[in-house]
Amino acid sequence: MIKERGLLIVLSGPSGVGKGTVRKELFSQPDTNYEYSISMTTRKPREGEVDGVDYFFKEREGFEKLIEEGKLLEYAEYVGNYYGTPIDYVNETLDAGRDVFLEIEVQGATQIREKAPHALFIFLAPPSLSELQDRLIGRGTESQEVIQNRIAAANEELEMMNLYDYVVENDEVELACERINAIILAEHCRRERVEKQYLAMLKGEK
């Protein structure tokens, strides 16, 4: 089979939704065949964190140089520290025909949407969707204020998910992982991708 360029898979979602837990579960599975893109950060390593495994740890000056040189696919500053995705690793891995998996904040995902519109954008959502209905129309014991807050939160999520291709509820980590893997497998079966492979073969390309 001819190697097409890999897929860039972007997992994001509201903070606290469990992106890191889902990502760790995905990469603990033996048949996961996409590569994790390790983020770069200027924050100090925490107890037990290993450079090149958890993060690439970098001095502030070095990080800013990479920003200037356009060497980051996305970056953001949180609480005085930079976090970003080194672009060279992503491009080299995609060019080799391997899928790359990013787990990042929504701010970073928005930047990637602009630079790499064909990436696969997966929004990890809190289990609010399936629970929301019960809460909204539920037992009628909730105060009007509580219900209003829930509606506001749901509206906020709705707005955020707007740039994503898929929404995966994180009701259970295993189920969320199953859905993410299904989405990636399905994406590889998209007619446009398969068609390209046919055409490349017919042209005698390798």
Place this chain on the structure above:
Amino acid sequence: MIKERGLLIVLSGPSGVGKGTVRKELFSQPDTNYEYSISMTTRKPREGEVDGVDYFFKEREGFEKLIEEGKLLEYAEYVGNYYGTPIDYVNETLDAGRDVFLEIEVQGATQIREKAPHALFIFLAPPSLSELQDRLIGRGTESQEVIQNRIAAANEELEMMNLYDYVVENDEVELACERINAIILAEHCRRERVEKQYLAMLKGEK
């Protein structure tokens, strides 16, 4: 969770590719949660075939009346016999929020593409894709004519798959089923679908 209208899943592909085998394997799996739409035909039952299980067997006159009344989602005539999909069963099942699975010939799939453009169209392809490359650039022992025929066949497949959303190679029945199930699961996670559910809930619909 609010029940959205079910998905109409159309599996088709060139004759002889193994559509029936894949469909039977899918429906022998215990966790398959979509409904098989049984075709209607005017051909006589074969040994062991059961009305309402393998097909709905119908007289020619009755079938033609259904055509006139617009009661068939698609139909075609092969070797003097009609084959078609009763539309009422499909619509009732979809309205109840259940997915419906059709396994039909490409001619019928083309008719459905016009009537139900939002259905999920899956093309089952012979394993030629992964084998074609070896064959084309292979050992150089094949005659020019054989290679030309293979190229022509690949071009024909390419043209046929044009109206489909996904292409699944039938290299192994189990793998083909896994891909089809991944595509269906992914489709349920598409942002547009999930968004609709959010909006329905926020409007207080059931």
